[in-house]
Amino acid sequence: MKVSVGDVVLPGDFSEEIAAVGEKSKVILGPGLRKEIDGIFITKAGTLKKRAPNTYWVDNYQKRYIPARGENVIGIVVQKAGDIFRVDVGGSCTASLSYLSFEGATKKNRPKVVNGDVVYAKMLVASKDMEPEIVCVDSHGKKGRLGVLEDGFVFKCSLNLIRKILNPECPLLNSLKNEWPFELAAGMNGRIWIKANTMRETIALGNAILGSEYLSNDEIKSMCTNIASILAGHIS
Amino acid sequence: MAGLTKKLQLPKSVLDMKFMKKTRERIEKELENTQDHGSLYSNIITNEMRSASGNFISESSFIFCETMLEGRLSFKGMNPEIERLMELENGVKTEEGSGEMVKDVSDDILAKKMEKFNKMKRPNPSPISDLTNTKKKK
Numbered sequence: 001m002k003v004s005v006g007d008v009v010l011p012g013d014f015s016e017e018i019a020a021v022g023e024k025s026k027v028i029l030g031p032g033l034r035k036e037i038d039g040i041f042i043t044k045a046g047t048l049k050k051r052a053p054n055t056y057w058v059d060n061y062q063k064r065y066i067p068a069r070g071e072n073v074i075g076i077v078v079q080k081a082g083d084i085f086r087v088d089v090g091g092s093c094t095a096s097l098s099y100l101s102f103e104g105a106t107k108k109n110r111p112k113v114v115n116g117d118v119v120y121a122k123m124l125v126a127s128k129d130m131e132p133e134i135v136c137v138d139s140h141g142k143k144g145r146l147g148v149l150e151d152g153f154v155f156k157c158s159l160n161l162i163r164k165i166l167n168p169e170c171p172l173l174n175s176l177k178n179e180w181p182f183e184l185a186a187g188m189n190g191r192i193w194i195k196a197n198t199m200r201e202t203i204a205l206g207n208a209i210l211g212s213e214y215l216s217n218d219e220i221k222s223m224c225t226n227i228a229s230i231l232a233g234h235i236s
Numbered sequence: 237m238a239g240l241t242k243k244l245q246l247p248k249s250v251l252d253m254k255f256m257k258k259t260r261e262r263i264e265k266e267l268e269n270t271q272d273h274g275s276l277y278s279n280i281i282t283n284e285m286r287s288a289s290g291n292f293i294s295e296s297s298f299i300f301c302e303t304m305l306e307g308r309l310s311f312k313g314m315n316p317e318i319e320r321l322m323e324l325e326n327g328v329k330t331e332e333g334s335g336e337m338v339k340d341v342s343d344d345i346l347a348k349k350m351e352k353f354n355k356m357k358r359p360n361p362s363p364i365s366d367l368t369n370t371k372k373k374k
Contacts, residue, residue: 022290022291022292023290023291024291025291026291026292026293027291027292027293028292028293028295028300028301029292029293029294029295030295030297030298030300030301031295031296031297031298031301033294034294035289035290035292035294037288040292049301051301051302055300055301057295057298057301057302066296068296068297068299069296069297070297070299070300071297071299072306072307072308120307120308126296144321145306145307145308145318145321146308162307163298163302163304166304166305166307167302167303167304167305168303168304168305173305173309173311176311177311177312178311178312180312181311181312181313181314182310182311182312182314183309183310183311183314183315183318184308184309184310185307185308185309186307186308187307188297188298188299188307195314196314197314
């Protein structure tokens, strides 16, 4: 079926709109779109979205992570194999993380990473036919926001929720950030790591994040004030 | 196709200099390599295959489609290191947003001062000189 931007789309649908734009200017086809010889086809079920000038993608509900280059992910170290760590990132196979790709690591000075550690890393290589590779440093050799995540609590959620809470227009983090101190790392692979001072605060934060999946912006705001007042002890 | 892949090259006069010998050799080698590749696969790769993707760029990640915050955040002093990074990033954003430098002297004050200054310079500008001035400017 022929579809246009904003429609609910199914695999096999095609968009003449995108094909027409592509004849004149450069077009970026995001996830869920595929170019064939005779047109642009949809490969995922969701809503077709567009961002100016010419970026199109399908926004779909998904829980399985498919590694993609450049994404920040949360992984769990499962094996030490010589000079690499095998890290479970939720993809079809484990990702490899070299021990040299930590800040300040040298052959003599190995980073202190053990099995079961949670790492926040960037996808460096992600291809269909190869094991993905992740790194904990940026191109300048600085760790920035990446590295081993100590303490805290990890939980899984859908890939949509990650994108929702990281959207600058989502009120969740804005309404929580002034309530109590906390730290958060969201991986594009559907894992969230949170850390707060007490267990009550950690649970409240986790519930707030998971609860916001199917709520509108106004509902998220009222939920956050509700949670904050419960935590502050106004309502038992 | 050759036109599309053409790279910036050093001028010949520079390459002829004595100390550029190694660079010259390297460039020659590169040229040879690329030509070899072209002829090696010319019977398999058709021009159609080369231009098949057209204007379309495939991107497998959402991070290049949607605008998203950095995934690592800290609030109210939980992790000062991360908060410093966040502040730095926000600082860059606000500066970009205003698009102007911080001014020591505001526009209004500058306009007033300049008016006074001009008056001091030419207390009684004659109409003739004014006319000539405007003409010159035009």
